[in-house]
Amino acid sequence: MDAQPTLVVLPGLDGTGLxxxxxxxxxxxxxxxxxxxxxxxxxxxxxxxxxxxxxxxLPQTPFVLLGESFAGPLAVLLAAQAPPALRGVVLSTTxxxxxxxxxxxxxxxxxxxxxxxxxxxxxxxxxxxxxxxETRQALEKALNEVPANVLRQRAAATLRxxxxxxxxxxxxxxxxxxxxxxxxxxxxxxQALQRLAPQARWVTLDGPHLLLQARADAAAGVIADWLRxxxxxxxxx
Numbered sequence: 001m002d003a004q005p006t007l008v009v010l011p012g013l014d015g016t017g018l019x020x021x022x023x024x025x026x027x028x029x030x031x032x033x034x035x036x037x038x039x040x041x042x043x044x045x046x047x048x049x050x051x052x053x054x055x056x057x058l059p060q061t062p063f064v065l066l067g068e069s070f071a072g073p074l075a076v077l078l079a080a081q082a083p084p085a086l087r088g089v090v091l092s093t094t095x096x097x098x099x100x101x102x103x104x105x106x107x108x109x110x111x112x113x114x115x116x117x118x119x120x121x122x123x124x125x126x127x128x129x130x131x132x133x134e135t136r137q138a139l140e141k142a143l144n145e146v147p148a149n150v151l152r153q154r155a156a157a158t159l160r161x162x163x164x165x166x167x168x169x170x171x172x173x174x175x176x177x178x179x180x181x182x183x184x185x186x187x188x189x190x191q192a193l194q195r196l197a198p199q200a201r202w203v204t205l206d207g208p209h210l211l212l213q214a215r216a217d218a219a220a221g222v223i224a225d226w227l228r229x230x231x232x233x234x235x236x237x
Contacts, residue, residue, distance in 0.1 A: 005062040005087040007034040010071035013154050014142040015039030023212045026220030045153035047161045051077045058083055066090040068212055073163035080166035088173040090223060093182055093211050095189040096163045096196055116148055125183050130207060130214035167196045174200035175226045177219060184209040
């Protein structure tokens with residue numbers, strides 16, 4: 001019989017893991033083992049390259065992948081490779097293909113030259129009315145730890161990625177978390193994600209795009225219940 005799987009968190013665009021602290025604390029309070037993986041800041045930042053490098057960090061014991069925002073396609077690409085110890089996937093406020101309504105060709109301009117929005121623009125977009133001094137400070141610190149050109153490359157990668165076919169191929173249990181007040185993702189992309197995975201359990205919470213930070217306790221509760229229920233049952237019977 002499998003032990004309770006570890007939740008392996010793939011963070012958003014910054015890739016530092018600094019923004020995952022509220023979620024990890026809330027999961028720990030529920031007895032859910034969890035760890036976060038950081039992304040390398042050297043070399044190409046496209047999804048295929050990141051997936052190849054992140055795969056080397058995956059545990060050999062039972063685990064569930066959580067892909068947040070930018071990391072949703074990354075989690076899907078990794079899960080589609082069917083790592084032997086993978087037991088499920090959680091997708092939070094994410095997408096499978098082009099999250100915003102701009103042409104894929106725009107990525108060619110974005111990667112080398114696009115100016116990063118100032119914090120005054122990002123905070124309302126990502127946190128909205130759930131912003132606190134603590135979450136704003138954490139967001140600023142995480143973004144400051146990553147070179148601007150790396151963030152631009154990752155943002156450009158979201159316009160090129162297409163994880164729709166790998167998502168349809170997944171055979172493991174899937175949980176999807178949606179934010180009712182997500183101001184970043186194109187609604188059509190979110191709806192397409194749900195259509196691609198009709199077998200998933202989809203849960204909508206009040207909150208902004210950075211749902212795992214702003215509503216960490218509520219999100220952790222949903223994840224913990226799912227891990228102890230559906231995933232545990234499916235992988236031990």
